[in-house]
Amino acid sequence: MSTDHLLRSQAPISDAGWELLDQEAIGRLTVALGARKLIDFSGPHGWDYSATNLGRTEGLAQAPVAGVRAHRRRVLPLTEVRAPFSISRAELADNDRGAADVDLDSLDVAALEIATAENMAVFHGWTAAGISGIAESSPHPPVPRVPDFNDYPKRVAKAVATLRQSGISGPYGLALGPDDYTSVMETTEHGGYPLFDHVRKILGEGPVVWAPGVSGAVVVSLRGGDFLFESGQDLSLGYHHHDAETVHLYLEESFSFRVATPEAAIALAGE
Amino acid sequence: MGFDQYHEPAEELSARTRTFARMCANLTEEAEAIGWYEQRISLEADEDSRAIMNDSLGEEYKHFCMDLEFLLRATPLWRQTARGILFQEGDIVANGEASEAAAGSGQSPEPPGSAQGSVPDSSLRIGSLRGGDL
Numbered sequence: 001m002s003t004d005h006l007l008r009s010q011a012p013i014s015d016a017g018w019e020l021l022d023q024e025a026i027g028r029l030t031v032a033l034g035a036r037k038l039i040d041f042s043g044p045h046g047w048d049y050s051a052t053n054l055g056r057t058e059g060l061a062q063a064p065v066a067g068v069r070a071h072r073r074r075v076l077p078l079t080e081v082r083a084p085f086s087i088s089r090a091e092l093a094d095n096d097r098g099a100a101d102v103d104l105d106s107l108d109v110a111a112l113e114i115a116t117a118e119n120m121a122v123f124h125g126w127t128a129a130g131i132s133g134i135a136e137s138s139p140h141p142p143v144p145r146v147p148d149f150n151d152y153p154k155r156v157a158k159a160v161a162t163l164r165q166s167g168i169s170g171p172y173g174l175a176l177g178p179d180d181y182t183s184v185m186e187t188t189e190h191g192g193y194p195l196f197d198h199v200r201k202i203l204g205e206g207p208v209v210w211a212p213g214v215s216g217a218v219v220v221s222l223r224g225g226d227f228l229f230e231s232g233q234d235l236s237l238g239y240h241h242h243d244a245e246t247v248h249l250y251l252e253e254s255f256s257f258r259v260a261t262p263e264a265a266i267a268l269a270g271e
Numbered sequence: 272m273g274f275d276q277y278h279e280p281a282e283e284l285s286a287r288t289r290t291f292a293r294m295c296a297n298l299t300e301e302a303e304a305i306g307w308y309e310q311r312i313s314l315e316a317d318e319d320s321r322a323i324m325n326d327s328l329g330e331e332y333k334h335f336c337m338d339l340e341f342l343l344r345a346t347p348l349w350r351q352t353a354r355g356i357l358f359q360e361g362d363i364v365a366n367g368e369a370s371e372a373a374a375g376s377g378q379s380p381e382p383p384g385s386a387q388g389s390v391p392d393s394s395l396r397i398g399s400l401r402g403g404d405l
Contacts, residue, residue, distance in 0.1 A: 235394065
């Protein structure tokens with residue numbers, strides 16, 4: 001087991017316990033990490049990777065010697081995100097005995113929280129972290145919301161048409177916030193045709209993903225090179241401390257995100 | 272559609288293990304393709320045809336290396352063993368034996384001054400989910 005900053009080897013958790021926690025976290029995260037199903041992913045570059053190269057500079061007004069000019073490189077710092085949770089030591093002991101119904105609710109909540117934070121940063125930005133989101137960066141006005149969900153395919157078609165008219169090629173993908181996702185999955189059009197299937201056809205069979213944290217929905221081009229996620233440390237489970245009853249752990253990652261082509265996405269307005 | 276890359280019942284395997292098996296199958300197929308191109312090129316008399324096949328062979332080299340890097344990132348002990356063998360001078364078998372022993376003991380198999388740059392990864396190795404399930 002590693003002895004890096006996650007300190008997993010210091011936790012009173014057996015190998016079987018770590019396997020349980022890792023698999024539960026992977027299962028929960030891969031469902032909720034909607035943004036990663038649509039954008040470019042680079043890395044992981046390691047915990048000690050601190051900034052993304054933007055390839056740009058800013059001039060410095062002063063220099064040590066009058067005859068020289070100076071420019072400072074601009075970078076986008078990575079942001080560390082951590083979601084703490086706690087697991088009962090009794091539950092972990094039961095897992096070692098072969099229990100199949102171990103209570104991992106706290107881990108499940110943390111996984112959803114950190115996935116939601118990642119999705120929100122990517123799609124709606126995170127000012128304090130210096131991250132501009134896809135929806136906010138888009139120059140296209142959001143497709144207005146309509147009360148009847150049977151009109152959803154028309155909204156998606158309008159979004160795809162807007163991207164095409166801007167010279168943005170497909171395939172296209174659709175990130176749906178939880179409310180829109182539920183409605184799209186549950187709605188059937190006149191004649192019983194599932195709305196979900198209709199939406200996928202409009203997207204050119206592109207993915208339709210559940211993205212907690214997204215308000216409304218966002219259509220993005222999947223051609224690549226437009227939306228750049230850089231991972232320092234990919235999502236990891238780490239150990240904080242423990243007492244007689246409970247082990248305190250956390251989910252953690254570091255990342256940056258930047259939009260290279262703002263016009264390659266368009267939002268569908270939420271509530 | 273065949274699922275020959277699974278040696279065990281697929282439904283009993285984790286998603287991570289299934290991905291690992293797929294990438295192992297990819298690696299095998301790329302190695303086979305490299306061998307086939309070598310044979311064809313060695314017999315082909317037409318210059319244009321040879322040029323095209325050489326270009327294709329370059330693609331297979333790239334694919335093989337990407338597959339291998341994925342698998343090494345996913346398998347720290349394999350990666351550690353590979354470091355003592357790949358791009359090293361000297362006897363390949365001797366390097367292999369030494370690297371295997373060093374990796375198993377937890378020591379670094381890297382010769383002094385060898386290239387750095389790999390990142391120890393104790394993450395959940397989720398990475399990109401492009402092309403995954405909806």
